[in-house]
Amino acid sequence: MPTINEIVSEEIRAQARKLLEEGTVAAVIGYAAGTLPMTVRPLVVRSPEDCSKLIWNTFCVLNLANYLPATLKSVEPPRGPRDPKPEGPLPKVAICATGCWSRNIVVQTQEHQVDRDRVVVMGVGSRGMVSRRKVEAIFSGKEILKVEEGDHELIVQGADFSETINRWSVVRDNCQTCTHPDPVLVDVRIGEPVSERKPPNPFIQVEKIEQKTVDARWAWFTEEFSTCIRCYACRNACPLCYCPTCFVDDAKPQWVGKSLDAVDTGLFHVLRAYHCAGRCTDCGTCETVCPMGINMRMLTKKLNKDVLNLYGIEAGMQPDAPLPLTTYAMDDPQKFMANEVAPVPSMAPATLGHRGPVPGSVKEGK
Amino acid sequence: MTEQSTNWEPKIIAFLCNWCSYAGADLAGVSRFQYPSNIRIVRVPCSGRVSENMILSALKSGADGILVSGCHPGDCHYISGNYFARRRFALLSNLLDFIGVEPGRVNFSWVSASEGEQFAEVVQGVTEKVKALGSASRLVKKIDALETELQVA
Amino acid sequence: MKVLKVTPAELDAMMQQWSKAHRVYAPALVKQPAASPNCAPGWRRVDGSGALTLSTGPTPASVKTFFFPQPETLLTYTLENNHPDKGLMREPEKSKEMQVVVGVRPCDARSVLLNNLPYQEDPFFQANRRRTALVGFTCDQSLSTCFCTQMGGSPLGSEGLDLAFSRTQDGFIVEVGSAKGEALVTGLDLAPADESEITALAARRQKEVKASSTELDTLKGRELGKLYDAPLWQPLGESCINCGACTFICPTCYCFDIQDEVVRGQGRRIRYWDSCMFPLYSLHTSGHNPRGQKVQRTRNRFLHKLKYFPDRFGPFSCVGCGRCVQDCPVNIDIREVMNDLLAVE
Ligand code: SF4
Ligand code: SF4
Ligand code: SF4
Ligand code: SF4
Ligand code: SF4
Numbered sequence: 001m002p003t004i005n006e007i008v009s010e011e012i013r014a015q016a017r018k019l020l021e022e023g024t025v026a027a028v029i030g031y032a033a034g035t036l037p038m039t040v041r042p043l044v045v046r047s048p049e050d051c052s053k054l055i056w057n058t059f060c061v062l063n064l065a066n067y068l069p070a071t072l073k074s075v076e077p078p079r080g081p082r083d084p085k086p087e088g089p090l091p092k093v094a095i096c097a098t099g100c101w102s103r104n105i106v107v108q109t110q111e112h113q114v115d116r117d118r119v120v121v122m123g124v125g126s127r128g129m130v131s132r133r134k135v136e137a138i139f140s141g142k143e144i145l146k147v148e149e150g151d152h153e154l155i156v157q158g159a160d161f162s163e164t165i166n167r168w169s170v171v172r173d174n175c176q177t178c179t180h181p182d183p184v185l186v187d188v189r190i191g192e193p194v195s196e197r198k199p200p201n202p203f204i205q206v207e208k209i210e211q212k213t214v215d216a217r218w219a220w221f222t223e224e225f226s227t228c229i230r231c232y233a234c235r236n237a238c239p240l241c242y243c244p245t246c247f248v249d250d251a252k253p254q255w256v257g258k259s260l261d262a263v264d265t266g267l268f269h270v271l272r273a274y275h276c277a278g279r280c281t282d283c284g285t286c287e288t289v290c291p292m293g294i295n296m297r298m299l300t301k302k303l304n305k306d307v308l309n310l311y312g313i314e315a316g317m318q319p320d321a322p323l324p325l326t327t328y329a330m331d332d333p334q335k336f337m338a339n340e341v342a343p344v345p346s347m348a349p350a351t352l353g354h355r356g357p358v359p360g361s362v363k364e365g366k
Numbered sequence: 367m368t369e370q371s372t373n374w375e376p377k378i379i380a381f382l383c384n385w386c387s388y389a390g391a392d393l394a395g396v397s398r399f400q401y402p403s404n405i406r407i408v409r410v411p412c413s414g415r416v417s418e419n420m421i422l423s424a425l426k427s428g429a430d431g432i433l434v435s436g437c438h439p440g441d442c443h444y445i446s447g448n449y450f451a452r453r454r455f456a457l458l459s460n461l462l463d464f465i466g467v468e469p470g471r472v473n474f475s476w477v478s479a480s481e482g483e484q485f486a487e488v489v490q491g492v493t494e495k496v497k498a499l500g501s502a503s504r505l506v507k508k509i510d511a512l513e514t515e516l517q518v519a
Numbered sequence: 520m521k522v523l524k525v526t527p528a529e530l531d532a533m534m535q536q537w538s539k540a541h542r543v544y545a546p547a548l549v550k551q552p553a554a555s556p557n558c559a560p561g562w563r564r565v566d567g568s569g570a571l572t573l574s575t576g577p578t579p580a581s582v583k584t585f586f587f588p589q590p591e592t593l594l595t596y597t598l599e600n601n602h603p604d605k606g607l608m609r610e611p612e613k614s615k616e617m618q619v620v621v622g623v624r625p626c627d628a629r630s631v632l633l634n635n636l637p638y639q640e641d642p643f644f645q646a647n648r649r650r651t652a653l654v655g656f657t658c659d660q661s662l663s664t665c666f667c668t669q670m671g672g673s674p675l676g677s678e679g680l681d682l683a684f685s686r687t688q689d690g691f692i693v694e695v696g697s698a699k700g701e702a703l704v705t706g707l708d709l710a711p712a713d714e715s716e717i718t719a720l721a722a723r724r725q726k727e728v729k730a731s732s733t734e735l736d737t738l739k740g741r742e743l744g745k746l747y748d749a750p751l752w753q754p755l756g757e758s759c760i761n762c763g764a765c766t767f768i769c770p771t772c773y774c775f776d777i778q779d780e781v782v783r784g785q786g787r788r789i790r791y792w793d794s795c796m797f798p799l800y801s802l803h804t805s806g807h808n809p810r811g812q813k814v815q816r817t818r819n820r821f822l823h824k825l826k827y828f829p830d831r832f833g834p835f836s837c838v839g840c841g842r843c844v845q846d847c848p849v850n851i852d853i854r855e856v857m858n859d860l861l862a863v864e
């Protein structure tokens with residue numbers, strides 16, 4: 001019996017080949033096998049023959065939406081910066097996308113980074129991706145040489161051991177608390193749809209930090225980011241970070257210093273997270289790629305929680321609505337204002353406290 | 367926390383919008399409402415102009431407190447600048463709270479051009495809060511300490 | 520060269536001894552508590568209590584951090600009016616205290632020698648070298664990602680180490696590789712190693728040398744243009760996200776940038792790690808960027824290590840530690856790149 005992901009892989013290859021052969025798309029963004037256990041390599045396929053390289057497994061942890069704008073550009077006929085846009089429709093690109101990645105494509109569309117009409121979304125329902133770090137932690141000190149994947153278990157092998165572990169127990173934290181694992185955009189369906197999940201509390205980790213005292217939170221923050229080496233992998237792996245010049249690289253004024261000074265590193269992380277406010281889909285890529293194992297995702301997750309609680313928006317769930325920070329409501333909560341008590345003419349009272357309790361269940365978009 | 371002498375006075379950076387809060391501050395002065403002299407005013411066109419970068423840079427450079435003040439909702443000279451700002455500030459103030467920056471370091475208020483007295487009150491309130499917190503150390507960059515702290519050795 | 524015999528208990532005593540007089544660092548296998556900001560990520564300061572734990576393969580962070588601190592202060596100045604130093608740029612007083620880095624692997628020890636080639640005349644790098652002693656442990660076991668033997672190194676190598684520990688039946692034999700190493704063992708009552716153990720180690724080394732491959736060396740004679748224009752770069756550049764992780768964790772990546780930082784009137788000019796993977800790295804003031812495309816930057820990293828550096832200095836600028844192979848988020852594997860380069864017509 002083939003596993004679910006083997007079936008998905010086969011369908012991806014078949015559909016990719018079909019799309020390329022028909023000429024519907026000029027390129028397909030997917031994954032190829034990696035050279036180490038539990039690794040995969042993002043791959044842009046441009047010919048039907050190369051489609052056999054495409055795979056799908058439980059280690060596809062990088063958000064492929066990150067590659068979409070550049071790949072779309074790469075299939076356009078070459079033109080100079082001042083040349084007009086060519087006549088007629090431009091070539092399309094197909095991309096494999098899970099729930100969060102498809103939401104990032106929505107955000108990219110809202111932000112005019114991507115032309116939705118040029119994208120063919122090969123939607124794959126996500127069963128949660130495995131954290132390589134979690135698996136390695138179980139076998140700490142022993143090198144893992146091979147990992148075989150079943151539907152519900154992983155067989156982990158080293159030079160002198162072979163053990164079967166439960167797959168869900170090593171699924172990434174963000175996947176475990178994910179509510180929308182099925183793609184929100186699907187042009188070509190791959191495999192079976194997966195149903196919405198209702199984790200008991202998607203913000204459980206954030207709340208654990210919120211419940212600490214202010215000093216304990218500061219201690220958490222300082223410690224968590226103390227080992228950051230400022231490599232910016234978290235930034236570059238994120239599909240939201242496409243600014244041609246990042247605030248980190250501004251020299252005049254220099255918003256953040258570039259060395260390992262704890263304050264500079266802290267500011268980098270606060271600002272990076274803040275720039276993702278209302279846009280982050282909690283795809284977990286930033287956390288996954290960090291060579292130092294830093295959990296910077298807690299900051300974006302906190303913002304996601306506030307955006308949901310204050311404005312009722314989850315990134316990428318409302319394709320036709322503006323992004324939360326590019327719009328406003330007259331009666332947005334303003335409890336944080338120093339003089340909020342002062343009578344404010346024509347203001348409806350704020351209904352949602354900004355540190356109020358989380359609703360029991362997450363509001364669905366739309 | 368650095369040593370706190372008895373006559374320590376906090377430095378508070380106030381980003382005031384040109385049309386309301388700055389005029390409010392002006393009115394407070396003209397009307398001779400007393401308020402603490404701890405604030406250093408930066409005049410900005412609109413509260414919507416104040417970015418997180420500016421607020422955090424002020425903190426990093428050693429401000430003990432921050433006040434951002436703009437027109438009341440509905441009164442923005444540019445119609446909606448402060449509405450956008452309100453969303454951004456709500457998220458920023460929560461995020462700073464989340465990472466353990468003491469509540470009261472970074473403050474926001476609405477003060478109109480006619481509210482000289484309110485402006486004095488806001489500044490009074492913010493100054494008291496910051497004084498109670500003492501001088502800032504979180505997210506404050508210290509260059510004199512760098513040599514000893516940052517070198518691997 | 521002096522070769523000594525050390526028992527595990529004696530090693531503990533040595534660590535204690537050193538930590539009384541010097542700053543001693545060991546690999547940190549876990550995240551450090553906020554209370555110890557005094558150290559670079561991946562390392563911790565030790566006081567000699569508690570045993571030394573080493574994982575198989577390279578240390579979590581490379582030793583370059585001790586030679587290229589992130590940041591290195593080059594100059595300090597003040598902008599305060601009326602300050603007697605106003606208008607002066609001063610070289611900062613640098614600590615000359617000896618630092619002893621324990622637990623270094625042979626690959627990292629070699630990396631310091633390689634980095635020394637371009638940094639021969641760099642006063643800061645040289646000052647850090649003078650005051651840093653590397654106490655290394657040769658590898659009994661390697662990881663599947665280790666390929667030091669292809670890069671001219673050896674798991675049993677002692678090159679670049681001031682003291683090289685190699686495991687024996689009941690402890691270690693220790694090769695003293697330099698005057699700094701000599702200083703670390705003076706005053707300690709250590710017996711010379713048995714002749715039989717010295718020959719056994721030499722024999723194991725001989726075997727490693729025989730097993731190592733020199734195929735890669737043929738790259739040095741190849742024409743650059745062909746390698747530069749090879750089709751392998753396009754897919755590589757396409758999947759690389761230019762994150763810089765590989766360059767920051769790499770022991771032999773040594774590029775830096777310089778900036779001034781001024782806080783409340785006090786200024787300093789620092790140099791800090793940079794990466795050829797970043798667009799800013801090669802951006803000209805004019806706005807032109809000779810390596811404006813991702814593929815050009817990815818190519819630069821590999822060709823620098825495998826072609827430009829050897830053309831200029833001789834050896835490859837990679838010691839085969841495999842860190843980048845393990846940590847590249849998109850699984851770009853330098854071993855594959857090497858094979859692909861060798862296959863270029
Ligand atoms: S910030 Fe992190 S979790 Fe959010 S979209 Fe970017 S990579 Fe994904
Ligand atoms: S990926 Fe990790 S080490 Fe690199 S900048 Fe981000 S948090 Fe720091
Ligand atoms: S690359 Fe060689 S020297 Fe380095 S850890 Fe691996 S086996 Fe040891
Ligand atoms: S770590 Fe990998 S993806 Fe990141 S810059 Fe290096 S080669 Fe590219
Ligand atoms: S290029 Fe990779 S394998 Fe070579 S020294 Fe650097 S990190 Fe190690």
